[in-house]
Amino acid sequence: MNESALDISQLHKSYAGTPVVRDLSLDIAPGEIFGLLGPNGAGKSTTINVVAGVTRADAGRVRIFGHDNRAAYRLTRRLTGVMHQEIVIDNFFTIDEALKIHSGYYGVADDPAWRRVLIERLGLGPHLKKSMNKLSGGLKRRFMVAKALIHKPRLLILDEPTAGVDVELRRSLWEFVREINRQGTTVLLTTHYLEEAEAMCARIAILNHGRLIALEKTTDLLARLDGRRVILHLERDPLPLDEDLKALGAQWDPGTATLSLPLPEGMAATDLLLRLQGHQLPIKDMELKRAGLEEVFLKLTGMTGGTREGGHEP
Numbered sequence: 626m627n628e629s630a631l632d633i634s635q636l637h638k639s640y641a642g643t644p645v646v647r648d649l650s651l652d653i654a655p656g657e658i659f660g661l662l663g664p665n666g667a668g669k670s671t672t673i674n675v676v677a678g679v680t681r682a683d684a685g686r687v688r689i690f691g692h693d694n695r696a697a698y699r700l701t702r703r704l705t706g707v708m709h710q711e712i713v714i715d716n717f718f719t720i721d722e723a724l725k726i727h728s729g730y731y732g733v734a735d736d737p738a739w740r741r742v743l744i745e746r747l748g749l750g751p752h753l754k755k756s757m758n759k760l761s762g763g764l765k766r767r768f769m770v771a772k773a774l775i776h777k778p779r780l781l782i783l784d785e786p787t788a789g790v791d792v793e794l795r796r797s798l799w800e801f802v803r804e805i806n807r808q809g810t811t812v813l814l815t816t817h818y819l820e821e822a823e824a825m826c827a828r829i830a831i832l833n834h835g836r837l838i839a840l841e842k843t844t845d846l847l848a849r850l851d852g853r854r855v856i857l858h859l860e861r862d863p864l865p866l867d868e869d870l871k872a873l874g875a876q877w878d879p880g881t882a883t884l885s886l887p888l889p890e891g892m893a894a895t896d897l898l899l900r901l902q903g904h905q906l907p908i909k910d911m912e913l914k915r916a917g918l919e920e921v922f923l924k925l926t927g928m929t930g931g932t933r934e935g936g937h938e939p
């Protein structure tokens with residue numbers, strides 16, 4: 626069968642009369658790594674909670690590998706592994722005990738070899754006998770990732786898995802997620818780091834005030850937002866921008882004596898510098914900047930305009 630891994634259709638959810646997810650439809654193909662991004666309060670976790678079946682939508686439906694997540698709750702629960710954003714742990718168990726019993730919740734037998742892989746790859750080995758309340762925030766998150774994967778789900782949902790995780794572990798965590806994906810698991814993730822979404826996701830959806838404002842291939846989205854800029858720090862104020870610099874989209878900030886130019890997709894920064902040679906700019910230093918997630922959101926919400934629709938502020 627050629628069904629979607631996750632098919633969300635016309636989902637709507639309000640809290641106390643305030644819509645937090647509005648008419649959301651999106652489709653994730655088997656084998657994809659898909660990023661769901663958006664500013665704080667955009668409705669990402671609510672959407673994930675509805676998909677996981679822990680929050681009930683007001684309208685719309687969710688299908689996981691072709692099965693309705695309410696009509697076939699037990700089956701879709703087994704097909705899905707969710708790492709929620711809030712840290713939920715059970716203080717009665719050590720990591721080892723919790724992982725041993727957890728797959729039973731999904732009606733799946735414990736697989737000691739797979740458990741060992743998760744323990745090793747998520748760096749949990751030295752902490753197996755620790756009780757949950759003694760774990761650091763980053764360790765709790767890694768444990769939650771292991772728990773989400775223990776029953777070998779076909780769809781893995783990670784809601785900000787790298788919050789509070791240090792750089793090295795973040796890198797190894799994403800490497801592991803990539804590996805699991807290569808072995809066939811579909812991944813839906815949220816992150817507050819644009820670089821992570823860029824490195825991991827083939828497609829990205831952006832939510833704002835519960836509404837889908839972009840859903841594109843990551844490369845198309847970033848190219849459309851012309852993310853990269855070359856920043857030139859100058860010795861002194863240049864002459865007013867001439868037509869050539871204006872045509873390149875240069876912006877001058879006299880306060881800091883910096884000239885900022887967008888770097889077109891596919892062009893190397895050195896090519897742009899060559900193009901500027903004739904201007905004899907007194908360049909002191911140069912940097913290449915990529916738009917951050919906040920800038921992306923700002924730009925997109927500016928493009929779509931209607932983000933304050935209905936006067937709703939989360």
Ligand SMILES: Nc1ncnc2c1ncn2[C@@H]1O[C@H](COP(=O)(O)OP(=O)(O)OP(=O)(O)O)[C@@H](O)[C@H]1O
Pocket residue numbers: 640645663664665666667668669670671672710939
């Ligand atoms: N159980 C709840 N009761 C009332 N309001 C809620 C509840 N859960 C979420 N909300 C509200 O719904 C809106 C969307 O929240 P949600 O957590 O889905 O956003 P998010 O995009 O995941 O944000 P963040 O990036 O901060 O995690 C927010 O205004 C939040 O306060």
